[in-house]
Amino acid sequence: xxxxxxxxxLRLAPGCRLNESGSAEDLLLIPEGAxxxxxxxxxxxxxxxxxxxxxxxxxxxxxxxxxxNSERIESETMTLLARLRDRGALESI
Amino acid sequence: xxYQPRAxxxxxxxxxxxxxxxxxxxxEMQRRSLxxxxxxxxxxxxxxxxxxxxxxxxxxGEPLARQDLIDLVRAGRAxxxxxxxxxxxxxxxxxxxxxxxxxxxxxxxxxxxxxxEAPANEFAGTRSHALKLRxxxxxxRRRIGFTLNMVIHRENLARLPEMIAFAEQSGxxxxxxxxxxxxxxxxxxxxxxxxxxxQVDRSVEIVEGARERLKGRLRIDFVLPDYYAKYPKPCxxxxxxxxxxxxxxxxVLPCHAAGVIPGLEFANAxxxxxxxxxxxxxxxxxxxxxSWMPEPCRSCERRTRDFGGCRCQAFLLTGDASATDPVCTxxxxxxxxxxxxxxxxxxxxxxxxxxIDPA
Numbered sequence: 001x002x003x004x005x006x007x008x009x010l011r012l013a014p015g016c017r018l019n020e021s022g023s024a025e026d027l028l029l030i031p032e033g034a035x036x037x038x039x040x041x042x043x044x045x046x047x048x049x050x051x052x053x054x055x056x057x058x059x060x061x062x063x064x065x066x067x068x069n070s071e072r073i074e075s076e077t078m079t080l081l082a083r084l085r086d087r088g089a090l091e092s093i
Numbered sequence: 094x095x096y097q098p099r100a101x102x103x104x105x106x107x108x109x110x111x112x113x114x115x116x117x118x119x120x121e122m123q124r125r126s127l128x129x130x131x132x133x134x135x136x137x138x139x140x141x142x143x144x145x146x147x148x149x150x151x152x153x154g155e156p157l158a159r160q161d162l163i164d165l166v167r168a169g170r171a172x173x174x175x176x177x178x179x180x181x182x183x184x185x186x187x188x189x190x191x192x193x194x195x196x197x198x199x200x201x202x203x204x205x206x207x208x209x210e211a212p213a214n215e216f217a218g219t220r221s222h223a224l225k226l227r228x229x230x231x232x233x234r235r236r237i238g239f240t241l242n243m244v245i246h247r248e249n250l251a252r253l254p255e256m257i258a259f260a261e262q263s264g265x266x267x268x269x270x271x272x273x274x275x276x277x278x279x280x281x282x283x284x285x286x287x288x289x290x291x292q293v294d295r296s297v298e299i300v301e302g303a304r305e306r307l308k309g310r311l312r313i314d315f316v317l318p319d320y321y322a323k324y325p326k327p328c329x330x331x332x333x334x335x336x337x338x339x340x341x342x343x344x345v346l347p348c349h350a351a352g353v354i355p356g357l358e359f360a361n362a363x364x365x366x367x368x369x370x371x372x373x374x375x376x377x378x379x380x381x382x383x384s385w386m387p388e389p390c391r392s393c394e395r396r397t398r399d400f401g402g403c404r405c406q407a408f409l410l411t412g413d414a415s416a417t418d419p420v421c422t423x424x425x426x427x428x429x430x431x432x433x434x435x436x437x438x439x440x441x442x443x444x445x446x447x448x449i450d451p452a
Contacts, residue, residue, distance in 0.1 A: 002309075013266060015200040015238015019147070020173055027147065029175040031200045031238050031267060032314075033099070034147050088266060088312050 004054060004082040011050035013091040018045060030089050040065065044077055045084070050093045054081060094372055096331075096381065100148045101141045101174075102338040102349065103134065105165065107451050109155040110183045112218030113206065114445045115244060115279035115286055118154065119352045122451035123341040131161045133343060133363055135168035140367040141337075142172040149174040154341070157184030163196045170197030177202060179242075182228035183221050190231060200238030202269070203229060208255045212248065218447045233264030240267040245296065246286040247442070253296055257303045261311055270300060271316035276350040278448050280409060285445060287437040293321050320430055324395060325402025325418035332380035332404060337371060345370045347377060350405035354414045380404050385415050389423045 012018075019027040019034075026037040028045060037045065040061070047057045058077050062070045084090045107122035138149060149169045156162055157180055169176045177200040178193065193201075205225060207213035213222035232239050241263055243256045253270070260268035272293070273279050273286050288296075300315045307313065319326045329336050333347045344359040345367065346352060352359065357376045360369075371377055379385065383396060390401040401407075402418020410419045410429045417424040 013238075014236050015240075015266065017175075017199065023173075024145075029147060029199070031177065031240055034175075086309070 002082070002086070004078055004085065006055040006058075007053045008092050009050050009053055010048045010081060010085065010090045011093055012045070012048060013089055016089045018042065028084070028089055030087070035084070035087070035089065041080055044080055045090075048081070048090055054078070057081075096334050096371075098141070098144055098146050098335060098337055098371055100150065100336045101138075101146050102150045102152060102336065103137075103165075104152055104154065104338060104340050104349070105134065105156050105162075106158050106341050107154040108158040109153055109181070109450060110158070110219060111155065111181050111221055112447050112449070113244075113278070114216055114218065114282045114447065115246065115273040116448055117274065117277045117279060117349055119277055119340075119350065120281075121352070122154075124451050126452075127342040128159075129341070129343040129363060131164050131168070134165055135172075137339060137343075137362050137367060138169045138172040138174060140362075142174055144368055144371065147175055148177060150177045150179055152179040155181055155183060157182075157189070163189075163192050166193055166196040166198050175199050177238075180204070181217075181221060182225050182232075183219075185228050185231075187231060190235065194235060194237055198237065200240065201232055202240040202242050203232065203265075204242040204244065205256070205259075206244060207249045208252050208259050212252075215445075216244075216249070218445075229263050229265075239263075239265045240269055241265045242269045242271065244271055244273060245288075246273045247288040247292065247437070248285070250288055250292045250296055253299050254303075257299070257307075257313075261307060265311070267312040267314065269314045269316070270296075271314075272296070272318040274316070274319070276353075276405060276409070278446075281446050281448075283433065284436060284440065284443050287320065287433065288318065289438045290321060290434070293318060319403075319406075319418075319420045320434060322420060323422050325399050325406075325421045327399045328403035328406075328418075331400045333371070333377040334381070334400075337377075345374075345377075347380075348405065350403075350409075351376070353405055354408050380414075387415060387417060389425075390417050393423070 015031045017029055026042040028035040058074050061073050166176055176198050179202045182203050206216040210222045214220045241260050275283050304313050329348045338346045338349050343361045343363045345362050346359050359376050360374045386401050390396050404414045407416040407418050408414035411426045419426045419430050
């Protein structure tokens with residue numbers, strides 16, 4: 001997995017989308033199948049609209065989920081986003 | 094239910110303007126007059142989504158041959174399914190493409206027979222290559238999931254590097270490089286299609302090199318010819334485990350080839366609820382668990398990974414659908430595959446046999 005730049009702007013790649021909210025499970029639908037999104041992963045992917053830098057997404061999540069966990073939020077968010085980018089589900093713009 | 098369906102392959106018509114020498118449709122195709130209606134399909138999509146199916150693959154034949162294709166896409170999206178169109182692009186134009194995207198199409202998979210025009214048209218049995226190139230360019234200008242599908246075999250493997258180079262600049266996010274699988278019409282032309290061991294080994298090297306080089310830019314899915322494998326493929330990830338296929342007349346099958354197996358009756362989605370067909374119909378349960386398995390599968394530690402291989406291939410090559418897939422080097426009837434491979438590595442190439450469209 002390669003490093004993700006904090007100023008990268010990510011959005012869902014063509015052919016990838018979230019399933020309807022409120023479904024039995026949170027899924028990221030991709031051409032080859034579906035990726036299961038656990039915990040806050042759906043909320044993180046929803047922030048990838050291309051108009052925020054990864055750094056700003058982390059800040060937004062830290063605001064939402066509490067500053068006491070800020071380091072963990074940062075590392076887990078970066079890991080998730082880098083993985084989805086490597087998988088081809090997110091693209092840099 | 095232990096088995097959760099995830100994908101529905103909808104063969105909405107067997108009509109097709111192409112006559113590929115390796116067509117995977119069954120030898121006996123469903124006629125136009127037997128094709129089920131838009132409303133029938135819409136009900137099927139609803140039922141499938143209700144059962145937890147996520148993906149709908151619209152295929153054929155050529156799905157564009159159905160005039161109601163846009164309505165079918167709309168119906169699939171209304172049922173909250175992920176919509177993939179598997180096509181030759183013959184019958185596509187700018188207006189129809191935009192209408193498909195507006196209707197909710199998520200992804201398009203465009204097939205190529207070769208990268209050079211003359212052989213591409215020869216394998217397709219029709220002049221379609223130039224049009225496909227134009228359509229690829231048109232798709233690239235739109236924001237939609239795009240996969241190229243390159244079918245490879247003995248007569249075009251020499252151009253694999255050029256095919257990958259084309260995929261690289263096509264705008265596709267993904268390319269599927271698939272060695273021909275020997276079902277349907279492909280089995281008829283097997284002696285002309287099956288590559289030599291040397292060609293297969295070379296294709297593996299080329300694809301591995303390209304994967305490394307194109308990492309992060311183009312995903313490459315690679316399907317090897319199972320005749321050269323040591324163990325069988327986990328066909329459909331198990332009979333009735335994750336996928337179902339519905340033919341143009343509404344028959345529900347575990348895969349595109351299962352119709353060849355004698356003694357199986359495939360229920361029709363117009364006559365039975367889809368859930369009943371998946372869970373209870375005898376055909377879907379016939380090879381689902383391990384009770385049908387002969388030795389050496391029954392005591393093989395790989396049985397939970399490859400499920401004894403492909404039932405259709407077992408039938409096509411040995412006459413017994415309950416036999417171990419003969420591509421397995423442990424199979425009692427592996428000799429039939431060895432004989433074919435021997436010919437492919439030493440024999441002369443016969444002429445193509447072309448198929449014609451259903452009435």
